[in-house]
Each structure stands twice: as structure tokens, then as C-alpha cells.
Amino acid sequence: MINWDDLEHIHVIRKLREILSKWWHTEVFFADDRGYLRGTDPEKIKEYKNLVCNLVLQTERGSELLADYSRRCATSMKDHLDEKYQFIDWDMGLAGLAVPILIDKEFMGIVLAVGFFREGTRDKNSKILEDHLKKLNFSGQSIDEALGKIRVVNEEDLDHFIELVDLVAQEIMTFHTEIAAREERITELNKELGVRYRYDAMIGKSKPMQDVYALLDKIKNSESTVMIEGDNGTGKELIARAIHYNSSRKDKIFVTQNCSAFNENLLDSELFGHVKGSFTGAVKDKKGLFEVSDSGTFFLDEIADTSPSMQVKLLRVIQEGTFIPVGATSPKKVDVRILAATNKDLKTMVEKGLFREDLYYRLNVINIRVPALRERKEDIPLLAEHFLEKLAKERNEKKKILTKRALEKIFDYNWPGNVRELENEVERVVVLSGDEQKINVEMLSERIRNFGEKTKIQGVRVQGKLKDALEELEREMIREGLKRTGWNKSRLAKELGISRAGLIMKVDKYGLDKRKMLRKGEE
Ligand SMILES: Nc1ncnc2c1ncn2[C@@H]1O[C@H](COP(=O)(O)OP(=O)(O)OP(=O)(O)O)[C@@H](O)[C@H]1O
Ligand SMILES: [Mg+2]
Structure with a gap:
């Protein structure tokens, strides 16, 4: 009206x-x-x-x-x-x-x-x-x-x-x-406000992260075992912490153990503790990790790296809630919530007989898959900003600015090391930039600076899943086209022979929205 x-x-x-x-x-x-x-x-x-x-x-x-x-x-x-x-x-x-x-x-x-x-x-x-x-x-x-x-x-x-x-x-x-x-824009902005930019220490407002947050909200009051799966540096540990600190156990202890670091010989003693004199070197009673974690949360990181013998022992504690310390005569009962994480494909490991199936199902009651950074590109500018801010605070200096082109390069890179790699890169450039307030492309690591160039010359990969290759090509064509047409979506849609609405959906899917990409980068 x-x-x-x-x-x-x-x-x-x-x-x-x-x-x-x-x-x-x-x-x-x-x-x-x-x-x-x-x-x-x-x-x-x-x-x-x-x-x-x-x-x-x-x-x-x-x-x-x-x-x-x-x-x-x-x-x-x-x-x-x-x-x-x-x-x-x-x-x-x-x-x-x-x-x-x-x-x-x-x-x-x-x-x-x-x-x-x-x-x-x-x-x-x-x-x-x-x-x-x-x-x-x-x-x-x-x-x-x-x-x-x-x-x-x-x-x-x-x-x-x-x-x-x-x-x-x-x-x-x-x-x-x-x-x-x-x-319309105001309603849109209001909707965006409804989008969560963070969950505890986790930053991200992309759809995949929203899904993770929603799941975390859902399991707040749960006591179930949770399996967190995701590539290196995607934030699995952050999620484990978020689960603990949002649960009813939040005031109790949170114990993290990297399973690949276990010393096979001392395994029993580390997990279950021992009594004085039970073996050479056992000079006094020692509590195992399970006992330490009693009434709290025990986070088993890199669970795929556990040896078969440890897998058996873990299964027993998880099933029965009891264990016998080395040298002890009676079992102890504990109330521990277990969280586990892995960057390996545990399911395939189970199929190949490399991981116990029974333990897998015990641990995998609730499954959280953490999306890789390349699956949620729109979070990249947000995370980069977050780390710039964090570093500025730590170093007690003014927050540095990424130039538009530097941000574009960062955006285009595929981040195999995910958030950790991004965090390290931001830290590297902040340190290297010295007194310079602006971070430009030249300061970025070579692999990031040169990323787009090589892949484009070599063209699209010819191995792997056809669907992935097609998506890669589609994304590249749209990305290149957007730049070429100055983000003129109507023109590009015509050139590509798809509807404007179809293009907009794809732009969204691949996180190619200019505003999103460069919101933080435009000075
Ligand atoms: N969503 C996020 N927001 C902010 N920082 C993040 C996020 N995800 C990861 N990080 C940061 O990246 C680094 C790696 O995160 P974390 O250790 O949780 O990853 P991980 O999945 O456990 O990695 P790995 O597989 O190597 O053990 C940490 O410094 C963490 O603070
Ligand atoms: Mg980790």
C-alpha cells in the first residue's frame, strides 16, 4: 500500500x-x-x-x-x-x-x-x-x-x-x-540478525554452521556419547568444549586426551590409574583419566588412532561404567560422559576391520560432522576478521585491514588445513606486515597467492567423482563470469543460459555473493 x-x-x-x-x-x-x-x-x-x-x-x-x-x-x-x-x-x-x-x-x-x-x-x-x-x-x-x-x-x-x-x-x-x-532489505537484515554468528568460541554464520549450532542446541540436555567428525583444523575440539560447557556437567571437569599420544605400555595405568607398588615406578596411588573425569566429560581426541587393545578397554568402561585400576582388587564406578573426535573416515575403517564396530556404535550415538572451510566459504571473511581482531588485542595494536584483493585471494584458496590454517596465515601476515596497516596480496603465502592461477590453467580435474568435477567447473565458470560482468547477474545468467533465479541459487550455494565475499574487505 x-x-x-x-x-x-x-x-x-x-x-x-x-x-x-x-x-x-x-x-x-x-x-x-x-x-x-x-x-x-x-x-x-x-x-x-x-x-x-x-x-x-x-x-x-x-x-x-x-x-x-x-x-x-x-x-x-x-x-x-x-x-x-x-x-x-x-x-x-x-x-x-x-x-x-x-x-x-x-x-x-x-x-x-x-x-x-x-x-x-x-x-x-x-x-x-x-x-x-x-x-x-x-x-x-x-x-x-x-x-x-x-x-x-x-x-x-x-x-x-x-x-x-x-x-x-x-x-x-x-x-x-x-x-x-x-x-524488504530491512526484513532481510532482521532475518540475518536471527542468524547466529557464533556459538561460544565458534565463529560462523553459514548454513552448515547454523546446522551444527542447531544440533548443539538440541543435545544440550543430553548425556549421550557424541562422535565429532571433521577434517583437520575444522574446530572439533571447540565443539567438544562447547558441548561440555553447555551441558549440565559444565561446572565439572573437562578432560581431553589425544589417543594417538598414548603410550601402549602405560595405557592401563593412564586410563584407569594404579595402586602404589603395583609395578616398578608405581610409588604411590595414581588416579587414571577416567577417575579424574568422574562426573565430568572425557574427550577422546583422535579416536581412530587407538590400538585394538585400548579399543577393548574403552568399550568396557563405556558399556559398564566400571574399571579396575592396575593392581587393585575391586572395580571402581565412574559417571563420565564421553565425547570422541576423529578426522578419519571411521565408518570405512570399521568396514575394513581397522576399528571395532561395537565401539564405533557405542561412540557414535550422536554424530556431528563439522563442515570443511571450503564448504562454507562465506564464513571465511568473518573468520579472517575475527582473527585480525583477536591478534590486534593480543598484540595491543590497531586492527589491521585486509585489502580487497588480499581477501579475494584468501576467499579463493581451498584451505586444506581449514580454520587452523586460516588462523595461522592471518597471524603470519599480521606479524610480517610490521607497521603496515593494510595487508595486501603480496604479503600472503605463495600457495594462497598463486592458488587460482595454476588450477585455472590446468583446467578441471579429470579424476574422481563426476558430480564433484562438474560442480567445480560450474563454480569456476560462475565465479569468473561474475568478475567479468562486474557482478551483473542478469547478463551472466543469459550468457550461461540459465535463469537469473537459478544463477542466484548457485551463487548462494557456492558462496560467491559479492557482498558476502567482500563485506569486510571493502575499505
Ligand atoms: N568456527 C571457528 N571459529 C573460530 N575459531 C575456530 C573455529 N574452528 C576452528 N577454530 C580455531 O582453529 C584452530 C583449530 O581448531 P580445533 O583444534 O578445534 O580443530 P580440530 O578439528 O580439533 O583440529 P585437528 O583435527 O587438527 O585436531 C583452533 O585455534 C580454533 O580456535
Ligand atoms: Mg583436534
């Missing part, structure tokens, strides 16, 4: 009204789709420059007739959308011109310019009007003067006059469309 009251305040519309008043001595009104006059404040009549209009409107008959014509005009224009204008005979010989306001071929209302004579002789019309006004007891010098100002709109000026009134209608349409777009 058009906000009629706002129209008064729009500069262009005010200007046009002024011009119409000055050149044609008319007053301009608006009416909605049913023809009801809008934004016409009776108080404002006094401000009308056209005194005759003012006087006629003050009469009941004059104002009623205008309202009546306006309604009739609207009704007929609604039914004849191709009608460009309509004249109305108002009152006392005065005429009006109505122009439709159409938005997306929908009739929204009319613009009315009133207070002129239609073709004919001025003298005759003036006489009629003067008589009327006199009858209404309006008289005096000013009326004579006002009558003299009333214009006769004849054939020659018609086009010009209609064009001006139509401009008012055009402005209303533009204004309305702009407002609608702005409102």
Missing part, C-alpha cells in the same frame, strides 16, 4: 506540485484505488495558492463534487488500465485532470490536478465562475485577481500539462518501489 501521508514530504513531489501551481495554477491531490482523496488535510486549504480552488473547496458542494469525481475516475480507470488520463468537470466551470498511479500493472490510485479551464474562452468561463462566487458571497479585489490567474488548458499545452501531472504519478511509483525495496 502507498503511504499517502509521506508523499507530502518527498522533495521531488513537492517540487512538481510547486511547478504545477506556478505554471498552471492548479492544485494537486491524490486519491487511492477506490478514489478516496488521501493526504488532503482540510487545514491545508489555506495554503493553496490557487485562491479559487481554495474557495470552491470550502463550499460543501465543491468538496463533495471533487470527492465524487475522484471516486468515479478511480472506478473507471481501474477497469481501463491503458487509459493515460481523464478530464473531469469539477464545479463552476473549473476542470481537473486525473492520471492513474500504476505499480506493476496494478491500479493504486490517481493524481488529480484541478483548478483550470478546459478549452473555450476565458471570459465566458470566468464570468460563470465569478457569478457563482458572488452568489456565495465571496467578492473583492483578490477574487478578480485570482480569476485572472486561472489558466485555459488548450490543445497545444495539453501534452505538456499531462506530462507534468504524469511525472507526479511516476514519482509516487518510484518512491513506493524504493520504499518497498528498503522494507
Whole structure:
């Protein structure tokens, strides 16, 4: 719906009204789709420059007739959308011109310019009007003067006059469309606010991360064992911590153990503890990790690296909740929540007989797969920003800025080492940039700087899954095309032979949105 009251305040519309008043001595009104006059404040009549209009409107008959014509005009224009204008005979010989306001071929209302004579002789019309006004007891010098100002709109000026009134209608349409777009943007922004940018220490607002957050929320009150799977440096440990610190055990201990670091000989003792004198070197009682973790959370990192013998032992504790310390005679009972993480494909390891199936299912009650950074590219600028800020705080200096091109390079790189690699790179450039406030492409590591170049020359890979290769090609073509067309999506969609909507979806899928890519990088 058009906000009629706002129209008064729009500069262009005010200007046009002024011009119409000055050149044609008319007053301009608006009416909605049913023809009801809008934004016409009776108080404002006094401000009308056209005194005759003012006087006629003050009469009941004059104002009623205008309202009546306006309604009739609207009704007929609604039914004849191709009608460009309509004249109305108002009152006392005065005429009006109505122009439709159409938005997306929908009739929204009319613009009315009133207070002129239609073709004919001025003298005759003036006489009629003067008589009327006199009858209404309006008289005096000013009326004579006002009558003299009333214009006769004849054939020659018609086009010009209609064009001006139509401009008012055009402005209303533009204004309305702009407002609608702005409102849409506001709702969009509001929606974005609903998107979480972080979860505890985790940064990321991409869809895959939103899914992770949603899952973390869901398991907040759960005691289940969780398996966290993901590539190197994707943030598995951060997730394990988030699970613990959002659980009912948050005030209890969180113990992390890297399973690949276990000393096979001391395994039992480390996990379950020992009693004094149970073996050489056991000079006093020692609590094992399970006991230390009692009533807390025990995070078994790199679980795929556990030896077969340890797998058996783990299974037992997880199943029974009891263990016997080395050299002890009675079992101990513990209440430990287990979280495990791996960067290997554990399922395949199970299939190959490299990992116990029973243990796998015990651990994999809830599964969280952490997306690789290349699967959530839109988080890259956000993370880079985050690390720049973190470093600035740590180093007690002003936050450095990545130039647009540097950010583009960072964005394009495929980050096999994921967030950790990104964090290290940011730290490296911050240190190397010294006093320089801006971080430019030349400061980046060679592999990142040269990434795009090589892959493009070599072309698309010819091995692996066809779907992956096709997606890679698709992404490259769109990325390159966006740059080439200056992010003109309509043009690129045409070139690629897909719909604009289709392109927009793909841009979103591959995280190629310019705004998202460069939001943080544009100085
Ligand atoms: N979403 C994230 N937001 C902010 N920092 C992150 C995020 N993910 C990872 N990091 C940072 O990246 C580094 C690696 O994270 P983490 O140790 O949790 O990864 P990981 O998956 O356990 O890695 P690995 O497989 O090598 O053990 C840490 O410094 C961590 O703080
Ligand atoms: Mg880890």
C-alpha cells in the first residue's frame, strides 16, 4: 500500500506540485484505488495558492463534487488500465485532470490536478465562475485577481500539462518501489540478525554452521556419547568444549586426551590409574583419566588412532561404567560422559576391520560432522576478521585491514588445513606486515597467492567423482563470469543460459555473493 501521508514530504513531489501551481495554477491531490482523496488535510486549504480552488473547496458542494469525481475516475480507470488520463468537470466551470498511479500493472490510485479551464474562452468561463462566487458571497479585489490567474488548458499545452501531472504519478511509483525495496532489505537484515554468528568460541554464520549450532542446541540436555567428525583444523575440539560447557556437567571437569599420544605400555595405568607398588615406578596411588573425569566429560581426541587393545578397554568402561585400576582388587564406578573426535573416515575403517564396530556404535550415538572451510566459504571473511581482531588485542595494536584483493585471494584458496590454517596465515601476515596497516596480496603465502592461477590453467580435474568435477567447473565458470560482468547477474545468467533465479541459487550455494565475499574487505 502507498503511504499517502509521506508523499507530502518527498522533495521531488513537492517540487512538481510547486511547478504545477506556478505554471498552471492548479492544485494537486491524490486519491487511492477506490478514489478516496488521501493526504488532503482540510487545514491545508489555506495554503493553496490557487485562491479559487481554495474557495470552491470550502463550499460543501465543491468538496463533495471533487470527492465524487475522484471516486468515479478511480472506478473507471481501474477497469481501463491503458487509459493515460481523464478530464473531469469539477464545479463552476473549473476542470481537473486525473492520471492513474500504476505499480506493476496494478491500479493504486490517481493524481488529480484541478483548478483550470478546459478549452473555450476565458471570459465566458470566468464570468460563470465569478457569478457563482458572488452568489456565495465571496467578492473583492483578490477574487478578480485570482480569476485572472486561472489558466485555459488548450490543445497545444495539453501534452505538456499531462506530462507534468504524469511525472507526479511516476514519482509516487518510484518512491513506493524504493520504499518497498528498503522494507524488504530491512526484513532481510532482521532475518540475518536471527542468524547466529557464533556459538561460544565458534565463529560462523553459514548454513552448515547454523546446522551444527542447531544440533548443539538440541543435545544440550543430553548425556549421550557424541562422535565429532571433521577434517583437520575444522574446530572439533571447540565443539567438544562447547558441548561440555553447555551441558549440565559444565561446572565439572573437562578432560581431553589425544589417543594417538598414548603410550601402549602405560595405557592401563593412564586410563584407569594404579595402586602404589603395583609395578616398578608405581610409588604411590595414581588416579587414571577416567577417575579424574568422574562426573565430568572425557574427550577422546583422535579416536581412530587407538590400538585394538585400548579399543577393548574403552568399550568396557563405556558399556559398564566400571574399571579396575592396575593392581587393585575391586572395580571402581565412574559417571563420565564421553565425547570422541576423529578426522578419519571411521565408518570405512570399521568396514575394513581397522576399528571395532561395537565401539564405533557405542561412540557414535550422536554424530556431528563439522563442515570443511571450503564448504562454507562465506564464513571465511568473518573468520579472517575475527582473527585480525583477536591478534590486534593480543598484540595491543590497531586492527589491521585486509585489502580487497588480499581477501579475494584468501576467499579463493581451498584451505586444506581449514580454520587452523586460516588462523595461522592471518597471524603470519599480521606479524610480517610490521607497521603496515593494510595487508595486501603480496604479503600472503605463495600457495594462497598463486592458488587460482595454476588450477585455472590446468583446467578441471579429470579424476574422481563426476558430480564433484562438474560442480567445480560450474563454480569456476560462475565465479569468473561474475568478475567479468562486474557482478551483473542478469547478463551472466543469459550468457550461461540459465535463469537469473537459478544463477542466484548457485551463487548462494557456492558462496560467491559479492557482498558476502567482500563485506569486510571493502575499505
Ligand atoms: N568456527 C571457528 N571459529 C573460530 N575459531 C575456530 C573455529 N574452528 C576452528 N577454530 C580455531 O582453529 C584452530 C583449530 O581448531 P580445533 O583444534 O578445534 O580443530 P580440530 O578439528 O580439533 O583440529 P585437528 O583435527 O587438527 O585436531 C583452533 O585455534 C580454533 O580456535
Ligand atoms: Mg583436534
